[in-house]
Amino acid sequence: MDLAALSGLPSILQNAVQGYWERFKETATAHQLEQKFALFDQAIMEQLYQVWAVSDYVAQQNCCNPKLLFNLIESSRFASPISKKQLALSLAQRFEQISSEADLLRELRLFRHQEMVTIIWRDVTGQASLTETMYHLSALAGVCIDRAYRWLYQDLTQGLGVPTGKKDNKPQHMVVLGMGKLGAGELNLSSDIDLMFAYPTQGDTQGGRRSISNQEFFVRLGQRLIKALDTVTADGFVFRVDMRLRPYGQSGALALSFGAMEQYYEDQGRDWERYALIKARVVGGDPRQGRNLLERLKPFVYRRYLDFSAVDALRDMKQLIQRQVRRKGMEANIKLGPGGIREIEFIAQAFQLIHGGRDRALQQHALLKVLEVIEGEGYLPVQVVTELREAYQFLRRLEHFIQAQADQQSQTLPSSSIKQQRLALAMGYQHWDELNKQLTHHRQRVNYHFQQMVAEPHKPTSSQLSGQESWKTYWIGSVDQEEAHELFAIQGFQQPEEADRRLRALQNSQSMKQAQRTGKDRIDQFMPFMLSMVTEQESPDACLFNVLPFIESVLRRTAYLVLLIENPHALEQLLKLCVASPWIAETIAKYPMLLDELLDIGTLYSPPDKDELADELRQQLMRIPEEDIEQQMETLRYFKLAHVLQVAASEVAETLPLMKVSDYLTWIAEVVLDQVLHIAYQYLIAKHGLPEGHPGKKAAFTILGYGKVGGIELGYSSDLDLVFIYDAPPNSMTDGPKPIQSSMFYTRLGQRIIHILSTQTPSGQLYEVDMRLRPSGASGLLVSSLSAFEQYQLNQAWTWEHQALVRARLLAGSKRLAKDFAAIRAKVLGQPRELGKLRQEIVEMRQKMRDSLATKATQGGMADNAWEAEQSFDLKHDYGGIVDIEFVVQYGVLAWSHQHPELLTYTDNIRVLEKLEQTGLMTPEAAGLFREAYKAYRAAAHRLALQKHAGVVSGDTFHEYRRGVIAVWQQWLESTPLASE
The missing domain is CATH 1.20.120.330 (Nucleotidyltransferases  domain 2)
Incomplete structure (x- = not known):
């Protein structure tokens, strides 16, 4: 052993490493491996000292099985990362020799030791990033789970037959869901794995010695899989398995059908289970059916609207975390203690639960990726996200090195000086005090941000409390009609009888009677709060009458009322806008998800310019798969609704002059049209390929705007007068797998654009489209070639059509074709006339x-x-x-x-x-x-x-x-x- 190199280690660790070295040499010699010592060059020796100084587990594995270390060095496993595919192939080779379940358990454990030594070595020596280490660990778990599942499935079907669906009579596989850190691809070095088992449908096994139900088959299979992974043998274990996150917890069946799972979450699912399912991922069994199951469960996890109903649940979770932290001994736990890993996870998942239904970019498993979205979308300031990200990476590395010491699941800081020095060495610090100082800094920042999350509800002033009490008494029906009218009159209502009549009608409405208990409680909490704020408006009558349709529209979606209770300033903006504009009130009543726009006054009254609009919409659509046309259409519609609301709010607040209002409304239409054209175009070229162009030119298409959109004078409910022009040779074809004539391609392109613009979805339609200004009007072709358009305008168009052409301009499409159109427009309009x-x-x-x-x-x-x-x-x-x-x-x-x-x-x-x-x-x-x-x-x-x-x-x-x-x-x-x- 190179004593000079060894002296580079802290003195407290030198004896331990030297002792391991002596044991290693003795075992290697006993196995006649002396010639392999030539593999130990200076670089390997330095790494070996460092790894053994940090990890007793690796040192002990190497001493017990020197051949493993020599093989890893010879195959250069420490030098580069490994993919999941390579891991699966390596394990498959081991499985070729398996003939019994005992062989299965042994090979899984030996494989796990091989990969754990590799992972810890690369991590300690700095050859792997935190992300690589978490990926390697998660991939290892996934490969072990899936390969063990497949072997056990085949073994079990030999005696019991193949589980088969009752309705379709098709063979079935189980779906193994990984939850928690496994689902997120963020396993630590000695983590439990949280699993759930599910299967597609009820049925029975076929082809075996005796038939049993699918559920019984998959329960048995699940039990054997847990045993294969979790049981401690002479070779150790693979992964500790935790099944407590399944429906009904420990008292629930080990495996449920998809239908039973869906029914459970719909009827009995609790808020913490939504929190848990955020990270659910298929890690074994049938991946296609697994994706189907997760898609079916997604509505339980992510609400389509801004989900402030989750706030109370998150607040309860936060208080639970704080109570646990106060327990004795938690201060040293870097996961559960103050400023620990769990607080960072809570912050990220809070945004996922609240906003994830609308912002699909938040529907991710990995925390670091979620933080990227939170930063990119402005949910938290850049500095806050930076501090959380740096703290998370620091804490996770520290967690890994705590667990690397003895392959034990622990997140508690050690108290012994030798273990503290090991951590300092692994983390790159000379002394424990330096490491502890940096750790304290990170934990303080995390805890501060955690305390700011999900703040306690707004506390009203004494005068507001007094007003709310009066309205609470009224709302619960404790005053007679005469007293009610007097209350309305005192509070400034000009039409007290009508106000009382409308509120009584709301209380007696069918929707109110059908409201569930939780919804009724929210309504009873909201109405006095809202009525007290209505009386602060200049015209309480107009405010109340205009806001009531909104309240009626959300009686079955009372999470919107929670949003307003949690954000009084948003309710204040809603009431102000309802007084100022019944159109705004009606729009929000029709599309309550627009309440999200009231949360930020800065953006509500400061609409973005065209470049910012285009960039925002492009970023939103980039996060949606190209094949998900439904979500693309919903995103386009919400984008338009939100920004038109901002313009309307700015106009009633007199922060935008008339000309700017029309500019903004027109910009919104242009930005939307640009993306609609892109979506429709990509859809068609995927099917038919690109149309052939004229020699030296590409085929081209453009959308022309006439009328108000052409004149940059759009109003809030204006339709779009459009004309479609293309330029391609007559009878030319597309170059795709299903070629069609270019003229047909562009006709279908026009049809698809109109479909995307005018189809009614839950968020309404984008725009009503008027195509009557095209050549020959309603009887003409939907799409005109450039030459046909020119000939029509020069030889057949009426004077009124030339009047319309005065206001025509390019809205989206080919810039080259736009220049050609401009030349034709100038030629047509510039003719001398009598x-x-x-x-x-x-x-x-x-x-x-x-x-x-x-x-x-x-x-x-x-x-x-x-x-x-x-x-x-x-x-x-x-x-x-x-x-x-x-x-x-x-x-x-x-x-x-x-x-x-x-x-x-x-x-x-x-x-x-x-x-x-x-x-x-x-x-x-x-x-x-x-x-x-x-x-x-x-x-x-x-x-x-x-x-x-x-x-x-x-x-x-x-x-x-x-x-x-x-x-x-x-x-x-x-x-x-x-x-x-």
Whole structure:
């Protein structure tokens, strides 16, 4: 032994290592392995000293079986990681010699010793990261479980026959679920493995000496599997098995059918079992059926909405952890003690339970990956996640080295000086005090963050408490009608009788009567709390009447009420928005999951710009498998709903001006369309391949927007006027496994885009789509080639179709095709026109619209009393309204763009008006009036939409704007030709 190298170890460890070396030499010599000592070069010897100094277990294994160490060195096993596939192959080779269950137990244990020596060696010498070590351990467990299961299954079927489904008569396998650290792929060096056994359906075995039920077969199989893994023999054990997480715990059947498991969790599943199932993973048996089972159990674990109903359960768990920590002796336990591993796991899994139903990125097993999502999605500040991640890695490495010493399941810090020095050496510290100082730092940070999680419920002020007590007395029915009306009047309600009537109707509703006990308790807790906050609003009546539909909509999903109880500021925002906008109130009532957006006031009233919107949606969709179209559609719809809500909230809060409101609503549509096109395109090329392009060009497709989306003037409920254009050679084909004509490919692409946009899902539809502006309208092809579009516009289109083309622009798709379209648009709109005929056609079209859409008082012309308060003014369709402005602008573009091509630069009316002014075609006074009138009308229309009113105001409003617009209309379109003609 190199005494110089040995002297590099702390003195307290030198004697132990030297003693092991003497034993090792003696055993190796007895087995005639002296020639193998040539394998021990300086690097191996230094590693050997370090490993034996840290791990008695490895040293003892090497001393008892020197051949194992020599084989590992010769095969370079310490030098590189091993895959699960390689592990399975290695164990399979051992199993070739097995002829009895005793052989099975022996080979499993010898294999486990071989891999444990390898794992600890690589870990202690720093050749494996924490992630690699956890993977190797978890893969080892998985391989042992699955290979043992398969051998035992074959052995058992020889006598009892093959378990078979009663309905389908097909052979069945068991599913072995790994829970806890095994399920997460995070096993430690001496961990229990938590397992559950399940099988697909009831039935009986067939082909054996006697038939038994499937359940009895799989229970026997499970018992033998546990014995194979857990029993301590002369060769040790493989893994200690814990089955207590199964349904009904220790009193439950060892194996249950899928249906029985699903029924158990639906009827009796407790919150801690949701917590446990987060990490469930198939580790043995039938993987396909295992995935089926986990998919069936997923609704129990992850709610589709933001699940604040889990908060109470998490708070109870937190208190349980804290009580356990206070027990004597816990301070030295780095898993269960204060600031330990379990507190980090609790923090991560709290976010999984609350948000995992909606944010599928959180539906992961491994804690470090969950922390990545928590950081990336902003659930916790970057600094907090960094501290948790660093603490977790530190604590898990320390846990491994505690267990490496003697292959014992312990997370308790040692008290003996030699064991403390071993840990310090393994962790890279000179002395125990240095290690302990760093450990204390990590545990303090973890415990601090743990204490901040799932804070206690909001404590109301004394005045709020007093108000809540009054409303509680009212809600439980302890006041008569006269007293109730007096209470409402005192609290500021203008319509006390109506308020009381509506609340009584809610109490007597069928949904309320059918509410379960838990739901009823939540409602009784929420209503007094909510009513006390309603009275703080400027208009309690409007607030209550607008928020009641929301409450009615969630009576069977009272987790939403828990969210508001837990987050009073979110309830405050909800009530403010309900007062300000019945449209917002109705939207939230229809889609209660939008309450999530009320949790962060900073984002609620600060919608992101287009680039941020695009990046957010792209990131959300990246986490969804491409084949999961249902989830993609739900994600698109929630994205749109959430961001439209932010825009509406910003508008009622007056933090966004009108023009920005339309910009944001249009950006949302563009970002959504871009991803819808991508999803539809990827779906089709997977089936049919790519369409062939023109020589030197790729085939291309683009989505054009007309109307409000083309003019960047979308409203909250606007539909999308779309036209689809493609460019590919006639009769060309796609290059995929199922080739079709390119024209058919693009037709199907258009159909799929419309399907994704307009299909009704639980979150509604994305947008209503209007395709009537395509060439030849409703009778035309759904998708037009570029050349056909050009020919139609030049030779067949009506004047009104050219008016629509003024507002047309690219929304999504090929940039090259966008340039080609822009050239065609300029060519079509820039044609010289006979102005008298143009005016006549525009005026006739406008009159048709007035006759069918304007208010009766103005259909035959402006009545004398049209300006009076008792009359109505339709902001869009009446004389002097929005359409008159748009038609004048379109006339200007069609009349003079051949002389002033700059009129074609923009598609929105405001900027086209600026160009008309800059070219001298419209006077500054007229252009200014048009711009201000247009913005005023649209602002009024937006306000009315948010109040759920039609776009109609009283006739005594906007007189100046209306008269001005009518005067310009008459001058431009109904008078003699202008001088500039």
